[in-house]
Amino acid sequence: MLEELALAEDVVAACVDAPAWPLPEHDLIAALDAAHRLQHRLASVTLALIREVDGRGTARTRGASSTAVWLRERLRLTVPAxxxxxxxxxALDTGNPGIRQALADGAISLDQARVIADTVDTVNTSTDAETADRAVGLLVGWASQFDPGHLRKLGTRILDHVAPDIADAATQAALDAEARRAARDRHLTLSEQTDGRLRLTGTLDTETAGLLRAAIDPLNAPCGPDDQRSAGQRRHDALAEVCRLALRTGDLPGSGGDSAQIVVTTSYEGLSRQLSSGTLDTGLSLTPETVRRLACDATLLPAVLGGTGQALDVGRQRRLISGPLRRALVLRDRGCAFPGCDRPPRWCHAHHIHHWADGGPTSLANAVLLCGHHHRHLHHSDWTVQLGRDGHPEFVPPAWLDPEQLPRRNHYHRRT
Structure with missing residues (x-):
């Protein structure tokens, strides 16, 4: 397979270098259709390889918490994608083979294959394999005429065409399946932008959407005739106020031994002189004005930093890595330190590099932040962790993964 893919890559590379402008319009359109069809066929190969990687458990043997997380690191995809x-x-491996074949033939796209697979999954709950095969054939035929959105709408009434005698009963099954898919596909992604802001994207299930609207709608109204905020800005400010109200209750779960809180790193001199910007424990930056406003209504937690951003003094050490020591660890690691992991500090455990039970001290030089998965993985694998010359953690992979055992670092968290 590797040789065939290498040949295909060479052919595609030749097409990339070939100019499109000399093509007559008919040939130009034909070339576009051929490239689009080839993209679908390659997608079929990609899915087969992903299925094999997932089935072997390759991702977990290499330290990732799931195949999706490993693909994010390997192929630079988002985790939802x-x-x-x-x-x-x-679905294509365990479901109807007609869908996989249609994709391999270039007859349907990835998105259309996903719609057909979801529809057939619903049909299978209500009828037999023969009826499901007829549904696939009908949907594949429609795919040449309709985009994925329209195809999904047609799929909701597919049994009217292939099994009208059970169509009404199957409608309820379709609704139930849609609810299961909504629960499966729910997600919220926080993407850091270059200027320190966050972009929120995601899909909420019906219940959560209702909760969000119920929470922000009362805070979303204009403050008066002089309120110049747009509707989107009002929703943003309403969400911020909901978060403030939640933090004030004191009922949120603890995070690494500390109560839920916002941690801002700044210098005392800069704060007193009204010049210093600040950095949240998530790595995002704040203006000096925002830092001073937060300081008016906050418990100040001092942390003295060295010239390279190393925490030098964070208060009294404890047996457990909590309180001031954990805050110092958050300042240094910014999240799970294992290579390729993007879990934030609030999701992380504090791990003793040299185990406390074996005489290891509870100190910043003997601690590293790890998410739950990578904490367990480090305890049950041949990976080791150490601090580099600059005081930041680095991980040495096992020899079977990297014969040279070159130390690796996490590059997902912004460093100072």
Whole structure:
């Protein structure tokens, strides 16, 4: 397979270098259709490879918490996009082979294959394999005429065409299946932008959407005739106020031994002189004005930093890595320190590099932040962790993974 893919890559590379402008319009359109069809056929190969990687457990043996997370690191995908590929690869492998063949033939796109697989999954709950085969054939035929959105709408009434005698009963099954898919596909992604802001994207299930609207709608109204904020800005400010109200209750779960709180790093001199910007424990930056406003209504937690951003003094050490020591660890690691992991500090455990029970001290030089998965993985694998010369953690892979055992670092968290 590797040789064939290498040949295909060479052919595609030749097409990349070939100019399109000399083509007559008919040939130009034909070339576009051929390239689009080839993209679908390659997608079929990609899904087969992903299914094999997932089935072997390759991701976990290499330290990732799931195949989707490993694909994010390997192929530079978002986790939701990678998860959708894994789910579709599984559906095509275990479901109706007609869908996989249609994709391999270039007759349908990835998105259309996903719609057909979801529809057939619903049909299978209500009828037999023969009826499901007829549904696939009908949907594949429609795919040449309709985009994925329209195809999904047609799929909701597919049994009217292939099994009208059970169509009404199957409608309820379709609704139930849609609810299950909504629960499966729910997600919220926080993407850091270059200027320190966050972009929120995601899909909420029906219940959560109702909760969000119920929470922000009362805070979303204009403050008066002089309120110049747009509707989107009002929703943003309403969400911020909901978060403030939640933090004030004191009822949120603890995070690494500390109560839920916002941690801002700044210098005392800069704060007193009204010049210093600040950095949240998530790595995002704040203006000096925002830092001073937060300081007016906050418990100040001092942390003295060295010239390279190392925490030098964070208060009294404890047996457990909590309180001031944990805050110092958050300042240094910014999240799970294992290579390729993007879990934030609030999701992380504090791990003793040299185990406390074996005489290891509870100190910043003997601690590292790890998410739950990578904490367990480090305890049950041949990976080791150490601090580099600059005081930041680095991980040495096992020899079977990297014969040279070159130390690796996490590059997902912004460093100072």
């Amino acid at each position: 990678a998860r959708r590929l894994v789910d579709l690869a599984t």
